[in-house]
Amino acid sequence: MIDIAIFDEHRLVLEGISGLLTGISEFRVVLNCDDRNILTEKLKSIQVHVLILNMHDISVRNLNLIVQLNISNPKLKILVVSVIDSEEIVLKTIKAGAKGFLGKDSDRNSLIEAVYTLRNGHDYYSKSITHILLNRYISSLKADDLSDNADINSLSSRQIEILKLWGESYSNQEIADRFFISVRTVESHKNHIMQKLNLKSTVDMVKFAIKNNIIEI
Amino acid sequence: MIDIAIFDEHRLVLEGISGLLTGISEFRVVLNCDDRNILTEKLKSIQVHVLILNMHDISVRNLNLIVQLNISNPKLKILVVSVIDSEEIVLKTIKAGAKGFLGKDSDRNSLIEAVYTLRNGHDYYSKSITHILLNRYISSLKADDLSDNADINSLSSRQIEILKLWGESYSNQEIADRFFISVRTVESHKNHIMQKLNLKSTVDMVKFAIKNNIIEI
């Protein structure tokens, strides 16, 4: 048996969604709610497995609701339903802690499937959402790669060694000791790096090292 | 009409794949090849729309083949087919420049669909691959978020202002001038930030600022 709560600010839509779930013997809708505060209150006493949350906008209030519910009800799985399936809203809800997202391409069957999936501890995203996420990810993967090839090749291997250690928070003295060279030499290497790459500050040098995978964030 | 080349080191499998494509009037298999060098050579003279590449392993040779073909034949779309559908191989082939990937869940229909999709300039990934990529992306999104909420809240708004400017490569003096305070005060703020966050070096402070979206890389 899966206990379900449904939240929608529009009572009519709320009832509509609720109706879609009747007739499934394993589903028990224990709460229909159209008020944010009442929802938060009630969920303190009632144990619910899945919360279906219809989002009409990407307001901070809505996102905060997800964040807060996740903190107060760690076991609760939140399934966001929204006609707005922009990249922005999807990413923000996932970051806020939603476990599933149904875009406007979803029907009753995908809603039911999503509830089961969330209950089983997995994430569920409808097809259109999957596409959005995947495209974004793929393009970020590709973008990553292009940025790799610019200035880093102009650095010598010694310069990269120095930059790497320094980027891992070693002091000049520590670097000097490790390579058996003078602190002044370490400084020189860093000066040369800055000159070559035309960097204004050491902060820029950190950023460069991160961008070029010399160090991790 | 879509011109197709097929590469597989195993002649038997090669013929099998080739056979799957007969009977589609819009497809024309113009090259079956089981040798890397011959493939590269022939593709210099023959114009092909889609190359179906069966990868038996993630060797550097295979990945380089993709990279090289992409450089020499920019219009060519490479569709990778592989029974190995690990995260690693998928990510590497995408980075190398493959436009599609068919995992072991694929059948003849998805192969045909993939060829059409690539020809139309889009990417194609079979269901299992989509899952792999999506899970990775989602978890990276979530990981991002967890690191967001910890320490940054402990900083005062003044401290964040200072950190932000400093992270944009402003000198202490410039920051001091902008806020009409002493350089010593700027130093104090930075000291307090380092203490609060328990950071060992200014390099760490840059990383912190990046992780917490105070500055851009």
Next chain:
DNA sequence: CCGCATTTACGTGTTTTACGTAAGGAATGA
């Protein structure tokens, strides 16, 4: 009103950066 964090600031000593200079070695090409 008291305690606590914030913002402001200084003192002192160390480390790092800025900018210039330079010597010895390896690689390269005329």
Next chain:
DNA sequence: TCATTCCTTACGTAAAACACGTAAATGCGG
């Protein structure tokens, strides 16, 4: 072979930044 160029090494000097301690004024919540 000799000139050139880059790399690695290193120092001088002055300015800037950092480490660590101290401390006064301000403001806010209990």
